[in-house]
Amino acid sequence: MTADTEKMTPEQQALFDYLLRLGDNAVVLSHRLGEWCGHAPVLEEDIALINVALDLLGQARSIMTYAGEVEGAGHDEDALVYRRDGFDYRNVLLVEQPNEENFAVAIVRQFLFDAWHYELQTALLQSSDARLAAIAAKSVKEVTYHLRHSSEWMVRLGDGTAESHGRVQEALDDLWRFSGELFEADAVEERMAAAGIGPHPQSLYAAWSETVDRVLAEATLSRPEDGWMQSGGRNGRHGEHLGFILAEMQFLQRAYPDARW
Amino acid sequence: MPLQTLEDSPPELDKLWQTLEAVVDPEIPVLTIADLGLLRDAEIGADETVTVTITPTYSGCPAMNMIEQEIKRVLGEAGYGAVEVKTVLHPAWTTDWLSESGREKLRAYGIAPPAKGSTSKRALFGAEPEVTCPHCGSKETEQVSAFGSTACKALWRCRSCLEPFDYFKCI
Known part of the structure; x- marks a missing residue:
């Protein structure tokens, strides 16, 4: 797939990389949420997590269709999602972290992501790229519900029983090291910001941090101190977890290429 | 539009x-x-x-x-x-594009139509709009979950007639 990308201009290549980051975040988190189907603590929550997963999958489809057009190599959204290997995936490490059959982990991962995703999609409403702005206008309405949902669970669990408080605090302490990657600037992000296509990642930090502080205070949870921040996913350097996701997600298209319903 | x-x-x-x-x-x-x-x-x-x-x-x-x-x-x-x-x-x-006749058809079908001019969806807990039960017309209703059987609906229940119902949520 990399051979075909030589035809793109540097601007198109940066936009393509940027779109893959957005789309891969949504695809991988959607898959993680999908693992809760039939396994959530209560029926309503089973339905809720799958609804969020469906929204993210729909957003990914809109983004990946566009990414395929920018790339200009004849790849549709299915080709991009089902035929790229882990090295070519551009999602942040946060979204690939496993559920560990622990609802607190799923909620903390979702909350840290939603609080950032809401600010990102809000900023993308102003994108100079009309297609991306239209996708954001659709997405931000959905993400508003996601953030509200994960925030409410942070409060319920954090300000709940000693058991639920302990579990959610532990998950927060554990996942915090993946939050830094959301705000890292690199050549792709800088180019997008300069072109007015996407916000500068650091510009999203203050609002994200304010949301986190507000919800953690209501949830009686302690904000972890910033220490070593693990990153690399946006450049294709993933942990071992992504491979297992792709093995399951891509099996059918790898075994039966071009299979259709 | x-x-x-x-x-x-x-x-x-x-x-x-x-x-x-x-x-x-x-x-x-x-x-x-x-x-x-x-x-x-x-x-x-x-x-x-x-x-x-x-x-x-x-x-x-x-x-x-x-x-x-x-x-x-x-x-x-x-x-x-x-x-x-x-x-x-x-x-x-947006749910604002739902026609008046569409809202009435929804109600008759057992789905509460979306509230008009809803409150901020960023507010946590208790900021739900007032929703009338499509079965008995009571305003004594409460949200069970913001996510329901399809992407566009939320799960509600009526405290008067005790029936659960779908609410076509605002977007």
């Missing part, structure tokens, strides 16, 4: 829009795609090609493919030749 008004439009366009009235949402079959505001445009090109423009309620709405097939089937049976269905995201669909 107002839909194209039918006044002063040529009769063949009136007929096209009336034919499209037969296309319903597969998940809420009492509503047509026009009632829902999903039908954004329909026109007949110089070469007789019909172009129908639709927009999804939610990004992942699984009904969109079926609606596209339904449009092609209904127009095909009405004798139209080439039909192209375009999906647009802009402007983003």
